[in-house]
Amino acid sequence: MAAEHAIPTHAEPLFDIGPLAVTNSMMVTWVVTLAIVLVVQAGTRRVRLAPTGLQNVLEFVVESLYEMLEGIIGPDFIRRTFPFLATVFLFILACNWTGLVPGFGTIGWGVAGEHGFTVKQPLLRPTNADVNMTMSMAVTFTVLWLFWYYKAHGAVGALKHLFAPKGGMRGAILIVLVPVFMFVGVLELISIFFVRPLGLSVRLFGNVFAGDNLLEAMNHIVKFPLDVLALLPFYFLELLVGIVQALVFMLLCAAFTTAAIMHEEEGH
């Protein structure tokens, strides 16, 4: 039964715009983007020194994130890195919580079966239950990370930071350890270009996709009207998962950035 009601692992195409097949997760991404644009526009149309209403809320969010990230990144790089890190958090959070709105995964095209109507092609799919989305954020981070790394160390400094022996060793031990550090540098490169982006994107996708599946499964296991009661605790769990995953993505990016921009005398 579970397999019968399982949500597909990939986003479903809904209609075509030219060569592009617009998927259900893309639809939600656009809706969330539009909502973010409208909220930001309404809150910052006329920024006042004494904030009121929505500006107050936006200021609280931005200031809280800024202070938290400044504590991790430090004052030198915060202005440069803050826009991406804050956007990742807010966008993932908005997408995750939007995905909890009733109707996601349950409204769409499907077939009537033995256990009732089964949606095969949902109209709405949580944005982060699409690896294309999570990977696009991870790739953006990798590109920006490289830029920040270059800005912090320069080209030669970055290579030295990756491959050169650390700890101020001299003499024979240095000659022995050079290949080890070179190998560590290669591993670091693999981590930077493959492991980190894949880890970031698959972790977020897995959590959101699993949450969506959990809610879907509970919806089918318990019949109406008890399903409302049965789903409530899971909705709260998913609310928590939504913010935790947004935080995890942002904090991991911040931690990778901090490790990259730190100079040897500071932390290595």
Place this chain on the structure above:
Amino acid sequence: MIPIILAAAETHPPGFFQQFGVDWPHFLAQLITFLIVLWVLKRYAYKPLLDMLDERKRRIAESMAQAEQIKRELAMAQEAREKMLADANKQAQQFIDEARAAAARQGDQRLQQAIAQAEQLIAKAREATDLDRQRMMAELKREVGRLVIDTTAKVTGKVLTPQDQQRLAEETAKQLAA
């Protein structure tokens, strides 16, 4: 990195990326949407709000510095006021003391004047009394002398010469004076 991953996925059809629907068009579409969100938030949210927060912090710092300055100036003004008040009190006390001293001096002067006037009056009275007494004594001497002459003339029964009268009058005067 991603091109390598995606190229690898294309050469192995039943792979991870096909299973999760990852392909170039959808990846790019989601990437562009995310970059739009990033740009919108950076341009219309973070920049104006962070600038405003900086501006507010600057103004608060300025206000606090001004408040501190005002507090300092107020303390200085208070100190100056207290000093002025103390000076004024001191000056007033000085004036009072001087006035008191002047009053005392004036009072003494008036007393002395009164005493002098009184002494003068007494002296004049005494002088007048002396004059009266001398006049009365002279009159008395004259009267007694006349009575002695009259009595002597009556007792002796003779008419006294001017020399006798002179002598009797002088003797009487001598005796009265004694």
